[in-house]
Amino acid sequence: MLEMEIRDKACRGCRFCVDICPTDALAFDDETQKAVIKEVEDCIECLSCGFICPSGAIAHKNHHVVKNFYRNLYFSRRMEKFL
């Protein structure tokens, strides 16, 4: 089951994570001026909050990690010529 944590010592209260979350799983605590988890069950594991957080304060555990399919470096090298 998904576990999520916001380390409040690291959070600097920018609200980026709250704004980016598509499911309102996060909220902002006006008193502490920190982001908090509102509803972990609503988290779709998109990890956008973790990617956007400037302090690396958000961590997910036991989540589905997207498959990178069949990375083929030879093909990528060939493709890079065209990009």
Add this chain to the structure above:
Amino acid sequence: MEDIHEIRKRRRTLQETMNFMAALSAGIEPILGRGANSMTMSAGRNLGRKFSENATKTDDLLAAVDEVRRVLEENHCLWFFEPFKPKNQPEMIMVNDKGEREMQIVFKDCMIRQSLFRFGHPQQGSLCNMMYGFFAGALENIMGKKAKLDIKHAGENACLKVLTVAS
């Protein structure tokens, strides 16, 4: 049972093709502008209809989504998605003010997202639209009703979309 190496080989070919298409679509978008999205969406829709020609018809939305999954698997497309019900939403399928059925779907493993990221292309472009077209086209064939898929959020590890089916 099919040889695992054969399956891997075919999937790799598919992924290479996806990478190639990501590069192509990134190339045509600046030239065609917004038209690129409707063109690829329409191409995807036609493909979805074609792939689902022999699919089982149903009016049950959840069964139809499962049938789309089966059609994709049958065609070796790796696209892992599941319906999503927010905790405070009473039902998985809701009816909007136009009387249309709506459902949220989370897309997890997606060949397109991974292909785009590999070369730093943005999401929600023409290739994403092609896949949404594919999904809608297949679902339309299965349900016999107009369907659309709107992107609510394109994330790094999952995307959230809203599926709307006409009444």
